[in-house]
Amino acid sequence: AGWVGSLDTQLIGRDAIEMYILAKEGKIEEARKIQYLCLAAEEALDKVYAGTFPASLKYAMNLRKRPGGYPRKPILPPTEEQKKHIQAVLKQLALI
Numbered sequence: 001a002g003w004v005g006s007l008d009t010q011l012i013g014r015d016a017i018e019m020y021i022l023a024k025e026g027k028i029e030e031a032r033k034i035q036y037l038c039l040a041a042e043e044a045l046d047k048v049y050a051g052t053f054p055a056s057l058k059y060a061m062n063l064r065k066r067p068g069g070y071p072r073k074p075i076l077p078p079t080e081e082q083k084k085h086i087q088a089v090l091k092q093l094a095l096i
Helices: 007-012 014-024 028-048 053-063 080-092
Strands: none
Touching: 007 014, 007 028, 007 053, 014 028, 028 053, 028 080, 053 080
16 A cells, blocks of 8 residues: 655655556556666665765765755765766766
8 A cells, every 4th residue: 555665765756656656556567667767776876885875865866956965974975986976877877
């Protein structure tokens, strides 16, 4: 009757909600396309940041004009190199 998401709902936004609606309506192949996008984004961001996941997610959300904010200490923001990687990933996935 429900679904809980983390990265996908925060980063992907409305498409993640659409994935749930499509699945509930039995439109599995259409929902699966969005699911693969969510998985690709999550996997890519997991590999970006060696320290903690929230910093890369917050930066990615900010790039998408979603209210991600900034990590609080002791979590550090992504380095310039990590930011470039996050930008490249989002461009590759057509998210920015």
